[in-house]
Amino acid sequence: MGLHHPTSPIIRLKCMELFHADPRDILMKRLKLPPWLVLLMPAIIILSAVVLIPLLLSLYSSFTSYRLTRPDSLFNWIGTFNYEKAVTDAKFWAAFGRTVLLLAVALNLEMLLGLSLALMISKVTRGQRALRTMMMFPMMFSPILVGFQFKFIFNDNVGLVNNALQSLGVTDTAIPWLVDGKLAMFSIIFAEVWTSTSVFGILILAGLYAIPRDPLEAAKVDGCTPFQSFRFVTLPFLMPFIYIAMAIRSLDVARAYDIVQIMTNGGPARRTELLWTLIGRTGYVDARMGYANAMGYVSIFLAIFFTIYFFKKLQSARKELGMGV
């Protein structure tokens, strides 16, 4: 008898309410969560799982002596040792400097070439679609393959460039494209520019299509030369597009790894060592993930700096055009 307790009518009513209620209502009532938070919850959970938790874990590991091959070292707290080691290491700052150099040279070259390409294609009246598609070809190759392609092209012994130069009688020596300090960086920049100029080209071309005709015609009526029209009318209109391309590509170049890894692996004698070839080798080959993460966090400031810089430039360019912020 004592085992059977008939439920009270009030409890039964509550149960029926809950049975018929929307599960989201139940969640909000029980946890007293505001509706906006409940709606955002799936995004928060997914972002936490794939971004926030790994980010926090890697931040934590940068304060430990964590080695991939010794999982127990994840709990060996060493404070700021890895950060001190990174910021006092001349090799790290040399790699940092080279990455900034690559970024500055590659971005500006890509911008200039992309702008020229876009201006030329915009003037073409027949076959413009085909040209646009052709311009995008380099973007379709995997960076790893681009690396192999240029490694072969710039090989000093059997490479295409040296053989061509020697056959044409330009030189009778084997130019060490991937060995000489300046030439090796040039070769890497060449490969980067070859593969990504079209990013600028496409975005700037989109900008050119969006330019209203009136200001250009007004400039012509006012007696502006073609250069003046370009400098004072076209270019200001294009600047927001250029800054968007700059922001995207700066993040890309700041994390440059694949092409450099294949072409020179940061060498020889660290002449082409960039941040991510150094960090990749430290983390995955040397297995020193704690130290690699510390270097990674210092490097992230580089990416953040360039992103903020280009977005500020973008905002001011939009303001100048009266597009608001």
Place this chain on the structure above:
Amino acid sequence: MKTLLCGASRAAIATASIAAAVCAFGPAQAAEFDGVTIEAKLIGGQQYEALYARIPEWEAATGARVNVISIKNHFELDKEFKSDIAAGTTSWCVGSNHSSFASQYPTLYTDLSDLIAEDVVAEFVQANIKAATFDGKLVMLPRAQFDVSALYYQKDIYEDAEKAKAFEAKFGYPFAVPETWTEVKDQAIFFADPPNFYGTQYAGKDEAIVGRYYEMVVAEGGKLFNDDFSPAFNSEEGKRALQWFVDLYNAKAVPAGTTNYLWDDLGNGFASGTIALNLDWPGWAGFFNDPAASIVAGNVGVAPAPKGSAGVRTGWSGFHGFSVTQDCENKEAAASLVDFLTNEESQKVESAAGPLPSRTAVWDYVSEQAKDDPYRSEVLAAFKETAATAFAVPPTPFWIEATNLIYPELQAAILADKTVDEALQDASDAVNDLMLEEGVY
């Protein structure tokens, strides 16, 4: 209907016959590892995968099944193993291993001496077994992929009487296939005609150049590390060894890009006919003499690795093998697979394509098989002689990491960014800091 009945009755009769047979002879004996699945992570590539065609034989004999869950080159496998250790996902059973990498995974693999009979282990070349043993644990059994380098050369160069006369007049000793590294240097400088022809070449980056430097230090009478693994290469022997690389580069006797070369670049370079002397691995022997792949086919000679000033041959060696993980659920079955893949028959199959065996009996077998092939006999004789004094990399888990600190400094000396003394001092300091930081001493 008649057909159906006939079929049915035939099936019934067959079932009855099997049942009768089982009753008469008892249940068929279950295979040793029936129902066991062994997960394996194996090295990929044409040279290595031919052996895996034997796996179904082992499966049929033992009743187990092999599931190859990863197949990559060793550098990629190395990264994967490290990630597995970090993530704790090490319950797969059999992994490809290499003597240069093995010391990095102290917790990953089990001691095979508990699982493989002593007399089986005794059948391998004992120098290899020693190099596969870390802290008393036999972590891998070697397959027929033993590597040591011998000297490949273009034969016709040594048949040119005028060249011989000019060489002797310049250097004061007879012109012949070099037996010492000093002779290699003299001849390489003598042959060089850049950018069309080079005397020799060397691997110029990563572990590869440190391995080459290591064997040269040993040949000069020095050592890379002391017994406590403190750096020992910043010595007179170490400086002489590095100077050899620097001199060749300065004399333009090696391609200008050699500091960027790895094994494929070197192999293809020699096959292109632009290199006179090439210290290289046994796996290239067939490629170099294949008319479809190599310009120098039919003109390739092979000599034992030359000696340094201490009268010691260079002989940096390594070998591939198989290991069983500590977390494998069925270590006996996994060890049985490793045993099978490294047994005499497997090594015969594998070494038939060119690679060198790691079992004493198979060395004799391949020599016998090659006796009617002069080129193959020459290759085997040269590698056998070099293998006799070969040595493995120092058994420290920080070998790869130390090489990553040493090689940029060697390159800096070769490219004249630093002097030999500065480069070796910097490399020695960096390795010393690493060992101190890791509490090695």
